[in-house]
Amino acid sequence: MLTAAVAAASADVIMPKQLLLENINALRLEKGLYVCRNDRLMEETAQAYAEELSFLGVLSHEDARGNRAVGRLRERGSTAAFAGEILGFGGSLEDILKSWLQSPGHRKVVLFRNWSHVGIGISEYKQKLCVVVLFRVKPFTDIRVEKTQTGTAVTLSIDEAETGVPVVFSGSAAVKKIGGRMFLIEDESGGPFLRLGIQRGESAIITDSLMAAP
Numbered sequence: 001m002l003t004a005a006v007a008a009a010s011a012d013v014i015m016p017k018q019l020l021l022e023n024i025n026a027l028r029l030e031k032g033l034y035v036c037r038n039d040r041l042m043e044e045t046a047q048a049y050a051e052e053l054s055f056l057g058v059l060s061h062e063d064a065r066g067n068r069a070v071g072r073l074r075e076r077g078s079t080a081a082f083a084g085e086i087l088g089f090g091g092s093l094e095d096i097l098k099s100w101l102q103s104p105g106h107r108k109v110v111l112f113r114n115w116s117h118v119g120i121g122i123s124e125y126k127q128k129l130c131v132v133v134l135f136r137v138k139p140f141t142d143i144r145v146e147k148t149q150t151g152t153a154v155t156l157s158i159d160e161a162e163t164g165v166p167v168v169f170s171g172s173a174a175v176k177k178i179g180g181r182m183f184l185i186e187d188e189s190g191g192p193f194l195r196l197g198i199q200r201g202e203s204a205i206i207t208d209s210l211m212a213a214p
Contacts, residue, residue, distance in 0.1 A: 042119025
């Protein structure tokens with residue numbers, strides 16, 4: 001269900017990104033899912049792509065460089081291993097939201113249970129709106145990668161809202177808690193990438209892919 005704020009804002013064709021986020025989270029809360037929080041880098045990435053799509057007059061998940069959502073995030077410095085993306089184009093945000101809810105594929109992305117963060121981009125094209133929404137699972141903050149005598153060491157903090165624990169999906173790394181919400185991961189496998197994720201109960205999901213220290 002769309003909030004009254006969405007319908008009112010759509011009448012003016014422009015709706016703040018915050019209202020769009022509130023509607024996405026209202027849908028997620030109805031299903032007992034995590035509320036998504038705005039992420040600055042994700043928002044910058046989504047906004048840049050919305051403007052690019054408007055300039056080109058197309059709607060595609062693959063950009064002119066061959067990148068999809070994860071590639072665009074990583075170009076801007078993200079460590080994301082995967083991400084979700086929905087695109088919309090229409091005369092109003094109310095119309096775009098309705099089309100997402102009526103599409104099983106778009107609805108599935110919005111209601112993926114593990115998302116924690118979101119970035120929204122809105123641009124205009126020929127008096128219509130182009131909307132890009134990025135989703136990802138982002139359990140870690142303050143990630144630092146350093147070279148050691150035996151391989152690579154990663155220090156990171158668990159996001160304050162995260163309830164899971166770090167888990168490693170590649171290499172022979174061990175995860176050690178070093179205080180508070182900080183962890184140390186030491187990898188001696190010599191592999192080029194270290195794939196990390198989060199374990200919540202019995203389920204685990206890959207969230208980040210880090211390049212090993214050179």
